[in-house]
Amino acid sequence: MESVFKPKLFTLLKEGISKEQLGKDVMAGIVVGIVALPLAIAFGVASGVSPEKGLITAIVAGFIISLLGGSRVQIGGPTGAFIIIVYGIIKNNGYEGLLIATVLAGIFLVIFGLLKLGALLKYIPQPLIIGFTSAIALTIFTTQIKDALGLTIENMPDTFIGKWGAYFTNLHTVNPWAVGIMIATLLIGIFTPKVIKRIPGSFVAIVLMTTVVAVFKLPVVTIESLYGEIPSTISFSALSFDLGNIGDYIQPAITIALLGAIESLLSAVVADGMISGHHRSNTELIAQGIANIATPFFGGIPATGAIARTATNIKNGGRTPIAGLVHAVVLLLIVLFFGQYAKLIPMSVLAGILILVAYNMSEWRLFRSVVTHSSTFDRIILLVTFFLTVLVDLTVAIEVGIVLAALMFMKRMADLGTNIEESKDMEYITNYGDLPQGIGVYEISGPFFFGSAKHYCNVMRELGLKYKVMIIRMRHVPFIDATAITNLSAMVTDLEKGNTKVVLSGVRPEVRNVLEKSDDKAIGSVTITDDFTIAVSTAKELL
8 A cells, every 4th residue: 555655745755855945936827826716717707607616626626636646746627637527527417526536536536546457547548648639729719709708698509519509599699809819818818918917817807807897887797696606614414315316417427537647646746747747647646536535525526636827836946745735725825815706807807718728728739739740640540539529528538548549559569460561770789888988879670650669768867868870770670660759758848858859760761751740849859761871870970
C-alpha cells in the first residue's frame, strides 16, 4: 500500500520546504484562486447545476487533490471536459443521480490507483485525446451560443445539430446588450494578460462587466434571474439511493472515472514537463478518487486535474501542493464573504469566458497537424473520435477510439509481415565506446507508437543529457505514429535546452516521410540521416 499511495505533500514536508518557496506557493495559490473563481462558476452553470456547485467542487476537491495527490503542482476542480458528461447525466438520472455516479466514479478511480493502472495513460493514442478534446471544445462553444447572443429559446434541443437549428430559428430574439457584453468579455480576456500579468482576464471581465450591468441596469439575463440567491455557506449532507438501482449509475460512473483519469494524468504529465518533475500516477488517481467520493456529500460535481489552472500555478512560482491548498482556502473565503455578489453576474459574461475556454482547449493546431501531416491511421482515429463525440456520445467515442487504435495497430503489424523494407543503416559497431567523447547512441527497436513512445523518450531524455550529441538509431523502426512524434518532440526540446543535439540514423523511407511531413518545429531541427557512418560524421561536426 505504501508503494502505491505516497502523497507528494507529505514527502516534501519531510524533506523540508524553504520559507522562500513557501512564500511563492502562497502567492501562486492566491492567484490561482482568483483564476479559478470565474471558471468554477462558469463550469457549474454550463453543466446544468447552480453556480455554487462549481465553487464547492473547486474548494473541496481542490483541497483534497492537493493534500493527497501525487503531483507537486496539480490544481484540481471542475473542468470543461466534464461539462457535457455532467449535463447528460443530470438529464437522464437527475441531480441526485449525478452525485451517486460521481461517488461511484471516485471508487473506480481509487481502484484504478490501487491496481497500479496509472501507467496505462501511455496506451491512449494522441489522436484519440486530441479528437475528443477538440470535440468537447466545439460542444462547449455550441452550448454557449444561446447566452452569448441572449436568445430566447424555451425548449433547447439536446443534440448538436438540433441546437444549431434552434439558434438559427430564433435569431430574431438576439439581445444586442448580451452580444456587446459577450464581445467585451472576449476582448478583456484576450488583452488583459498582455497588460496585467498577475490578474486573469476572466476575473477582470466578471468584475467590470457585472458592475456595468448592475449600475446601468442593462436588460440582460443574470445568475440571479435564473437561479435566485447563491448560498454563502457550505454544508455536509448525506446521500440516499436505492441499491437496487445501482446498475443505472455504473456506465456514467465509468465514463466520469475514465475521463477523470485521463484528464488528471495528462495534466500531471504536462506539469512534469514544465517543472522537470515526476508525478506519482497511482497516488494521483487515488487522490482524484477520494476527492470525487467526498465532494458530492457537499453538493459538488465531478472534479479532475485542471491543465490551465495547473499551468497558471507553475507560471506564478508554485512548486509544492501548498499552492493548491491555498487556492482552495482563497475560494472558500470568497464564497463565505463575497458569494452574495456572484448572483449579479450576467450569463453573457460566463458565455464569453467559456467561449475562450473552448478556444484554448480546442487544440486546433494539433488537430490540423494530425489531419494534414499524420498517417491515414491517425487521421481515422482522430476524425472518428471527434465526430462520435460531437454527434453521438463521449463514452462511445472513447470506447470506439481505443478499439479502433488497437485494430489499426494490428493492421500495421500485419502489413509489416508482408512488406518490410530494409534500412540502409546496416553499419554495425560492436563498441560504441570507440566514438568520440560527448557522442551518445541509443537504438529503438520495433514500432515507435503510442504504446512504447513514452518509455523510449524517457530513457533517451535521461541518457541524452549526459552527451553533447545524441544519435538515435531507428533502422529497426517500421513505423511511427502521432503520439510518438509528440513525445519525440518533447524529448528533443528538453535535450536542446540542455545543449544536446539530436541526430536520427537509419530512418526508413516511410518513417522519414512522416517525420518530414510533420510541421513540428522541434522535429524540424533534428538532423535525419540514412546511414550510421554519416550520422557519426554529422555528430562529430556538431561537437
